Amino acid sequence: MAIITKFTTVEYGQNSELSQLSEGDGSRCNARKLPVVKDLNCMVNEMKRILVHSQNIDEATFSMKYGRLLEITKIEVLNPAIKALINFWDPDYRCFSFGKVDLCLTVEEYGMLMEFPKHLHKVYFPLRSDKVIPELSKLLKIPHLSRFLEKNANGLKWKFLEVELERKKLQYGSMLERDRLIALGIYGLVLFPSLSGVISLEAAAAFVEYENTHVNPITAILAETFLTLNHFRKTGKGAMRCCTQLLYIWMVSHIETKKPIFNNFWWFNQKPLKLVEEEEWGSLGNQGWMKKLQELPSSNFSWKAPWVKSVDVLVSCGQKCWVPLVGITGYVSYAPALVIRQLGGIQHIPRTVGVAEFSGFFKDQSALEVLETIKQDWSHLTLIRKESERLRDPSSSEGYEKWRNLTPTAAPRMPCSEDGPSQIIEGSLKRKKVSNEEDLMGQLERLQIELGKSKVDKTTLEMMMMEGDKSRVFLNEQFEYRDAKIMMLELQLSKGKAIMEESEKERGTLILDWMQSSSELEALKADFNDYQENAEYNQDKFLHI
Incomplete structure (x- = not known):
């Protein structure tokens, strides 16, 4: 049982500002040196394979056990919006930066969105890989489950599990196993997606842990989201190995619209969201969303999501001044103290020392030692609460405003065009100082020739890769x-x-x-x-x- 210490936002903020004066700030990257995200695969088409099998289940019973798993599966994502949003991600401070404003996904917000009926402030620890298939076989009552593994034995093929699901529908008294199969599918294809049509063993392990130990998966979902965003921001491309639907709903919740999207029962009525997408956002492409997000928070901005309730906020664990999270593939840190006013509190200067450096994957040799320290940190939690329910408008301290104005922004610059180069990549070509116009012209000609050759080589390689990919697919x-x-x-x-x-x-x-x-x-x-x-x-x- 964890030891919990509680403060008001003012008490915690004043202590935080005093500590920050002596500690200083953590390292923060210059976002203008990072690539603009151009190649994005959201992997949201898998949800249709789940919805086909969920039409005849008892949704009330399913929600009592698994929260809003079914509802999150029904959300359709606008890919250009997610693609633009990632360009504002700060991989060191683990937040989105819009000008002088920081916004971040939080455990509490994701908990409100999913409404899992389990305790929120518990960290997930992965199950040993050799125990996943035996435990899963018991839960689903499917003998010899290992025969459904893919060739590399990294996951279970959903198409084979679909056949078992159809059999369960016809068997009397198999409602529990049928619901578990659907929940497993959502875990592997929506919450923790990997390869198309494959439920990774890591996602299956998270499902087994939820069934056996009742550990809320929200911290793991958040950790995988942070790791994915960090990867995208540093490489500029890839596939979204996190729950894109949750990220999208969180994002649009902080953008004000002409027509209200959310109401008290918004999960059961998504028509307002679709209307706004058609009427206000339908013409926005990649550039349109980049421009819209760059204008935040000067216009169309909401600090608090309409569905946020007054809750205690987890701000640190153990000796750390931030929160360590464990996902299904790795671990990462995040600093909720950066965004206290998102949840209705008073914003003070946060402590950020060590946030940027704390991240890794389980394949690393040092992962076991790190997991042990995380387990110790989560035995002592620090939570903060609002001073009064009457404080509706988020505010900040005078010290925070000065600190934020001096802190470098992580907002990116606009890319040149939808398909054009987003930045000049510094490679082996080093710019030399030139003394006259003739030297400059000669250097430009050499650069143009080398650039042309590089483009031809790049086009050839891309065509070869595309042909190989098509054949393999x-x-x-x-x-x-x-x-x-x-x-x-x-x-x-x-x-x-x-x-x-x-x-x-x-x-x-x-x-x-x-x-x-x-x-x-x-x-x-x-x-x-x-x-x-x-x-x-x-x-x-x-x-x-």
Whole structure:
């Protein structure tokens, strides 16, 4: 049981500002040196494969156990909005920076969105990989579950689990296992996506932990989101290995619109969001969303999301002045003290020393030692609460305003065009100082020639990669189609055999009934002949008399 210490936002903020004076600030990168995000795969099409199987379940019962898993699966994401948003991510301070304003995803906000019926302020620790399949097999009551693993044994193929799900629907008394299969699918394809159509063993481990130990997965979802955003901001491309639907809902909750999107029962009515997307955001592309977000917070900005409730906020763990999080693939830190006014408190200067350096993956050798320290840190939690429910408007201290004006911004510059280069990559070409116009022209010509060659090489490599990717995708689709068809044929064959066996039984029964009826008919004929002979005998006897 963790030891909890509580402060008001003013008490904690004053102590934080005193500590910051002696500690200084953590390192913060210059966002203008980071690449603009250009290649983004949100991986949100998998949700359709889940919704097909969730039409006939008892949603009230499902929500009592798994919160808003089904509702988050129904959200359609605008990819340009997410792509633009990532460009404002600060990978060191783990927040979005819009001018002089910082916004960050928080454990409490994600908890309100998902409404998991488990305690929020508990950290997730991954299950040992060798225990995942046996434990999952028990929960789903599917023997030999390992036969559904993909070739590299890194995850379970959802198409095979879908067949089992269809069988569970037909079996009486299998409602619990059916709901668990649907929840597992959402864990692996929506909350913690990996490869298309594959539920990673890490996502399956998170599901098993929720079922067996009732650990709320929110901290793991948040950790994977931070790790994914950091990767994107530093590389400028990749696939979203986090819950994009949650990130999108969080984002639009802080943008004011002409028509209100959210109400007290907004989870059950997403029509207002779709109307705003069509009427106000329909014409916005990548550039439009970049421009819209760059204008925050001067216009169309909301500090607090409309659905935020008054709750205690976790700001630090153990000896750390921030919160360490554990995901399914790694660990990362974040500093909720940066964004206290998002949850209705008074903003003070945060402590940020050590935030940027605390991040890693489980494949690293030092991960086990780090996990042990995180476990110790989470045994002592520091929470803050609002001073009064009447403080509706978020505010900040005088010291914070001065500090934030001196802190370098993490907001990016606008890319040149949708498809053009977003920045000049410094490579082997070093710019030399030139003394006259002739040297300058010669250097420019050499640079243009080398640039042209690089573009040709790049185009050739991209074409080769695209052809290879197309061939690989086509072969994989053919193999998957064949495997699925074989399974469906085997299922149909087994059903046909069962029908034939039942028909044979009915045929045998009919033959026995026919034989019995024939015997009874023969007996009736014999009785009738005896009766006829007796009648003739009696008639002859009567005539003689």
